[in-house]
Amino acid sequence: MDNTIKQHIDKHLDRYLEELFTLLRIPSISSKEEHKGDMYKAAEQWKYLLKMAGCDSAKIYETDGNPVVFGEKIIDPALPTVLVYGHMDVMPVEPLNLWDSAPFEPVIQHGKIWGRGADDDKGQSFMHAKAFEYLAHSDQLKRNVKFILEGEEEIGSPNLPKFIDEHKELLAADIILVSDTSMLDAKTPSLTTGLRGLSYWQIEVTGPNVDLHSGLFGGAVANPINELCKIIAQLQDDKGRLTVPGFYDDVTETTQEERDLIAQIPFDEEAYKKAIDVKALKGEEGFSTLERTGTRPSFDVCGIWGGYMGEGAKTVLPSKAYAKLSTRLVAGQNNEKIAQMMVEHINSIAPEYIKVKVEPMHGGQAYECPLDLPEYQAAEKAYMDVFDKRPLPVKRGGSIPIIAAFEEKLGIKTILMGFGLEEDAIHSPNESFPIDMFKKGIETIIRFYGHLDE
Amino acid sequence: MDNTIKQHIDKHLDRYLEELFTLLRIPSISSKEEHKGDMYKAAEQWKYLLKMAGCDSAKIYETDGNPVVFGEKIIDPALPTVLVYGHMDVMPVEPLNLWDSAPFEPVIQHGKIWGRGADDDKGQSFMHAKAFEYLAHSDQLKRNVKFILEGEEEIGSPNLPKFIDEHKELLAADIILVSDTSMLDAKTPSLTTGLRGLSYWQIEVTGPNVDLHSGLFGGAVANPINELCKIIAQLQDDKGRLTVPGFYDDVTETTQEERDLIAQIPFDEEAYKKAIDVKALKGEEGFSTLERTGTRPSFDVCGIWGGYMGEGAKTVLPSKAYAKLSTRLVAGQNNEKIAQMMVEHINSIAPEYIKVKVEPMHGGQAYECPLDLPEYQAAEKAYMDVFDKRPLPVKRGGSIPIIAAFEEKLGIKTILMGFGLEEDAIHSPNESFPIDMFKKGIETIIRFYGHLDE
Numbered sequence: 001m002d003n004t005i006k007q008h009i010d011k012h013l014d015r016y017l018e019e020l021f022t023l024l025r026i027p028s029i030s031s032k033e034e035h036k037g038d039m040y041k042a043a044e045q046w047k048y049l050l051k052m053a054g055c056d057s058a059k060i061y062e063t064d065g066n067p068v069v070f071g072e073k074i075i076d077p078a079l080p081t082v083l084v085y086g087h088m089d090v091m092p093v094e095p096l097n098l099w100d101s102a103p104f105e106p107v108i109q110h111g112k113i114w115g116r117g118a119d120d121d122k123g124q125s126f127m128h129a130k131a132f133e134y135l136a137h138s139d140q141l142k143r144n145v146k147f148i149l150e151g152e153e154e155i156g157s158p159n160l161p162k163f164i165d166e167h168k169e170l171l172a173a174d175i176i177l178v179s180d181t182s183m184l185d186a187k188t189p190s191l192t193t194g195l196r197g198l199s200y201w202q203i204e205v206t207g208p209n210v211d212l213h214s215g216l217f218g219g220a221v222a223n224p225i226n227e228l229c230k231i232i233a234q235l236q237d238d239k240g241r242l243t244v245p246g247f248y249d250d251v252t253e254t255t256q257e258e259r260d261l262i263a264q265i266p267f268d269e270e271a272y273k274k275a276i277d278v279k280a281l282k283g284e285e286g287f288s289t290l291e292r293t294g295t296r297p298s299f300d301v302c303g304i305w306g307g308y309m310g311e312g313a314k315t316v317l318p319s320k321a322y323a324k325l326s327t328r329l330v331a332g333q334n335n336e337k338i339a340q341m342m343v344e345h346i347n348s349i350a351p352e353y354i355k356v357k358v359e360p361m362h363g364g365q366a367y368e369c370p371l372d373l374p375e376y377q378a379a380e381k382a383y384m385d386v387f388d389k390r391p392l393p394v395k396r397g398g399s400i401p402i403i404a405a406f407e408e409k410l411g412i413k414t415i416l417m418g419f420g421l422e423e424d425a426i427h428s429p430n431e432s433f434p435i436d437m438f439k440k441g442i443e444t445i446i447r448f449y450g451h452l453d454e
Numbered sequence: 455m456d457n458t459i460k461q462h463i464d465k466h467l468d469r470y471l472e473e474l475f476t477l478l479r480i481p482s483i484s485s486k487e488e489h490k491g492d493m494y495k496a497a498e499q500w501k502y503l504l505k506m507a508g509c510d511s512a513k514i515y516e517t518d519g520n521p522v523v524f525g526e527k528i529i530d531p532a533l534p535t536v537l538v539y540g541h542m543d544v545m546p547v548e549p550l551n552l553w554d555s556a557p558f559e560p561v562i563q564h565g566k567i568w569g570r571g572a573d574d575d576k577g578q579s580f581m582h583a584k585a586f587e588y589l590a591h592s593d594q595l596k597r598n599v600k601f602i603l604e605g606e607e608e609i610g611s612p613n614l615p616k617f618i619d620e621h622k623e624l625l626a627a628d629i630i631l632v633s634d635t636s637m638l639d640a641k642t643p644s645l646t647t648g649l650r651g652l653s654y655w656q657i658e659v660t661g662p663n664v665d666l667h668s669g670l671f672g673g674a675v676a677n678p679i680n681e682l683c684k685i686i687a688q689l690q691d692d693k694g695r696l697t698v699p700g701f702y703d704d705v706t707e708t709t710q711e712e713r714d715l716i717a718q719i720p721f722d723e724e725a726y727k728k729a730i731d732v733k734a735l736k737g738e739e740g741f742s743t744l745e746r747t748g749t750r751p752s753f754d755v756c757g758i759w760g761g762y763m764g765e766g767a768k769t770v771l772p773s774k775a776y777a778k779l780s781t782r783l784v785a786g787q788n789n790e791k792i793a794q795m796m797v798e799h800i801n802s803i804a805p806e807y808i809k810v811k812v813e814p815m816h817g818g819q820a821y822e823c824p825l826d827l828p829e830y831q832a833a834e835k836a837y838m839d840v841f842d843k844r845p846l847p848v849k850r851g852g853s854i855p856i857i858a859a860f861e862e863k864l865g866i867k868t869i870l871m872g873f874g875l876e877e878d879a880i881h882s883p884n885e886s887f888p889i890d891m892f893k894k895g896i897e898t899i900i901r902f903y904g905h906l907d908e
Binding site: 030031032033091092094098154155156182196198200202207208209210211212213214215216217218219220221222223225226228229230232233234236240276277278279280281282283284289292293296297298299300301302303304305306307308309310311312313314315316317318321322323324326328351352353354355361362396397398399422425426427428429 | 484485486487545546548552608609610636650652654656661662663664665666667668669670671672673674675676677679680682683684686687688690694730731732733734735736737738743746747750751752753754755756757758759760761762763764765766767768769770771772775776777778780782805806807808815816850851852853876879880881882883
C-alpha cells in the first residue's frame with residue numbers, strides 16, 4: 001500500500017490539530033440560548049477552514065435558528081457530486097465537576113484529544129475538510145464536493161429541513177457523506193447502515209398551585225412527583241415494552257437473516273457490562289443487546305426534577321414535577337405519529353386530581369442504507385485499505401434525524417463513515433477522540449474518493 | 455372583658471414588630487451549612503430578647519450542631535414551672551423567583567408580616583417572649599417560666615435529644631408551651647392535640663457508572679430514573695396505602711367516637727380544593743380529608759432529580775437518580791422501626807441491574823395531648839376570652855418530633871397553642887403571618903397564665 005497519504009497526514013498533523021483546537025475552543029452549545037454568539041464564531045471558523053481547504057466559495061446562511069455554513073468546489077458540473085454533512089454544535093457539558101480537564105480547553109493526553117466535540121462532531125467533521133484539502137491541493141478530485149455544516153444537530157435540527165427545502169439546487173448531489181457515528185472498536189471497522197429515529201417530550205405535572213407543607217397536607221392532596229413516577233412507571237411493562245397503544249404497530253420487524261447477521265458482530269457482553277459497571281443488562285425481552293439498541297425502540301427518561309433538591313431534608317409537598325422523556329424509534333415508525341400518540345396516551349392515563357402537560361420537543365425518522373449502493377462499496381474498500389478488515393454493516397441506536405430528512409427531501413442516500421469509539425464518551429463528561437483514529441479517518445476518507453468509479 | 459392587655463399590646467406593637475423584624479432578617483436556614491453563622495446571630499438576638507423581657511438569666515449553649523438558647527425567671531422554686539419551646543431556624547427559601555418580596559427582608563403589607571419565619575416559628579415563638587414580658591414587668595407572674603429555643607427544628611432536631619438528656623434539671627417543668635401549629639381559621643380557634651411523626655429518607659439509584667448516550671445504549675441498559683420511578687410507584691397501591699409489609703401493623707386505629715368528633719370540625723372541602731387549585735383530592739380510601747391528614751400515615755416524595763434538567767432536549771441515559779422520600783406517622787408507629795422497614799423493603803424490591811442506596815435522614819414520633827389536662831383547660835379558656843369561641847381539639851398532620859422527645863425524656867406534656875393560619879404558607883414562598891393573629895396570640899398567652907390555678 002502506497003504510504004504517500006499517511007506521510008502527508010503525519011507531516012501536517014500538528015497544523016491539523018491546531019486548526020481543530022481553534023474549533024473545539026468555541027463553546028457552541030446549541031441547546032443554550034446564551035451560546036448563540038458562539039455558534040456564529042464556529043460558523044466563521046468553518047467558513048475559513050473550507051476556503052483554506054480548497055472550496056471555490058464558502059458562505060454563512062442565516063436560518064430562523066443557528067447559521068448554516070455551505071462551501072463547494074465544482075470541478076465539472078457534469079461530474080457527480082459528493083455532499084459532506086457535519087455539525088458545528090455540541091452537547092451541554094454538565095455535570096462540570098466530572099470533567100478532568102475543562103471541556104472547552106482541548107488538551108492532548110494519552111494519545112487522545114480531550115474536550116467537548118473532540119469526536120461529536122467537530123473532530124469527525126473536521127477530518128473531511130482535511131481529506132478534501134489533500135485531494136483539492138493535489139488535483140486528485142474526481143467529484144464535485146459540497147460541504148454543509150449546521151448548528152442545531154444536538155437539538156434535533158429544527159431549522160435545517162426548511163433550509164433544505166429552500167436550497168435544493170445548492171445542495172443537489174449524488175451521495176451524502178457523514179462522519180458522526182462510531183466503529184465497533186478501534187480494530188473492528190464498521191459502517192453504520194441503520195440509525196434509530198427519536199421522539200422527545202417534556203412532561204409537566206402540577207398538583208397544588210403552591211408548594212405545600214407535607215405534614216399538613218400529606219395524605220390528602222396528590223403529590224405531583226408521586227404521580228409523575230406512577231405515569232412513567234406505567235409507560236413500560238415488565239417485559240421492557242412500551243405500553244402506549246399502537247406504539248409497535250409500524251415497527252419493521254427484523255428478519256431471521258438480519259438477526260443472524262447481527263449475531264456475527266463481535267460483542268463481549270461481559271466487557272460491555274464492566275465498562276459501564278452494571279451487574280446485569282436490562283431491555284426488551286426476547287432480543288439481544290445489539291438487537292435492542294439497533295433494531296428495537298427504547299424508552300428513556302433523560303431528566304427528572306421537582307420539589308426540594310438541596311442539602312438536607314425539606315418536608316414539602318411540591319406544586320410541580322417535570323421529566324424529559326425520549327423514545328428511540330426504528331424503521332417503519334413515524335416520529336410525528338409517535339409524538340402525538342404519546343401526548344394522547346399520557347393525557348388519557350393522567351388522573352383528574354393532577355394537571356398534566358406533555359409537549360413534544362423534537363424528533364426524527366429512522367434511516368437505513370442498502371449494502372449494494374456503489375458508494376457504500378467504495379467506503380468498504382477504503383476501510384479495508386486502512387484497517388485491513390472488511391467493515392461490518394451495523395445498525396446503531398443513535399439518531400441523526402437530518403439523515404432521514406435528506407433522503408425524504410433531496411432523495412439522496414447517506415454513507416455513515418463513522419470513526420468514533422464507544423469510549424469517546426460523546427454527550428458525557430471527558431469526551432475524547434484518539435489521534436490514531438483521527439489520522440486513519442482522514443486517510444479512509446481520501447481513499448474513499450479514490451475508490452469511486454472503480 | 456378587661457381591655458388593659460389589648461391596649462398594652464396596641465401601645466407597644468410598633469416596638470414588638472421592630473424587634474421581630476430584627477429576628478426575621480437573620481437567614482437562619484438550618485439545612486444549609488453556609489448559614490451556620492446566622493444561627494449564632496439568631497441565638498444572640500434571642501438571648502437579648504429574653505433578658506429584655508424579664509429573664510433573670512439567658513445563655514447560649516453549644517451542641518454538636520446549632521446552638522440552643524435557654525433563659526429563665528424563677529419567682530419561687532416551690533411554684534410550678536412553664537417551659538416555653540420554640541425554634542430559631544427556618545426552612546430553605548427556594549424557589550426564590552416565586553417570592554413577591556425578599557424572604558429575609560420582612561415587610562408589612564395588607565395587614566400581614568411577610569418573610570421567611572414570619573409564622574414558622576420566629577413570629578409565633580416571639581409572641582411568648584412578649585406575653586412573658588408583659589407579665590414579668592407588671593409583676594403578675596404566677597409561674598416560674600423557662601424558655602428554650604433551638605436551631606435545628608426544621609432538620610429534625612438532631613442534637614436536642616442529647617441536650618435534653620444532659621440538662622434535665624435545667625429543663626425541669628410541669629408543662630411545655632409551644633406555638634408552632636395553626637388554627638382551623640382566623641375565626642375558628644383550635645388547639646392541636648395530635649401531631650404526626652415523620653420518617654424521611656434519601657434514595658440514590660445508580661445505573662451505568664457514567665452518563666451514557668441514550669441512543670447508543672437506550673434499550674439495553676437500565677435507566678436509573680425509569681427504575682427510581684418504578685420503585686416509587688410500587689411503594690403505594692391503588693387505594694393510597696403504603697405497600698411496605700408491616701407498615702400499618704402498629705397504627706392506632708381511630709375509634710368511631712373520634713371519627714365522629716373529627717366530622718364535627720368545620721371543613722369546606724370546596725374551599726380547600728380551590729385554595730390549592732386542584733380539581734379533586736386524593737388520599738387513602740375510606741377516610742375523610744381531616745382523617746387522612748390527622749390520623750393516617752402518608753407518603754410523599756419531597757424531591758426528585760436526575761439526568762438533564764436544563765433548557766432544551768439532551769438525549770442522555772443518566773448514571774444516577776435521586777429522591778427524598780417521607781412518610782408521616784401516627785400514634786403507635788415507631789419512627790426508627792419504620793425507617794429500617796423502608797430501607798429493607800426498597801432494597802428487597804430493587805432489581806439486580808441497578809444499585810440502590812437508601813439512607814434514613816431524620817424522623818420523630820407522633821404525639822397526643824389529653825383533653826382533661828388542667829393546662830389544656832386553661833388554654834381553652836384563654837382562647838375563649840380572645841376569640842369568643844371554645845377552641846376545637848384537632849389532630850394535625852405536621853410533625854414536631856421534639857414534642858414526643860420531651861414527653862419521653864422529661865415526662866412533660868405539651869400544650870400546642872398554635873396561632874398560624876393555613877394561608878400563612880409556611881415552608882413555601884411568600885410566608886406570612888397576620889398582625890391581628892400576632893396581637894391575639896400575645897393576648898391569649900397572657901390570659902393562659904391567668905387561667906392557671908383556677
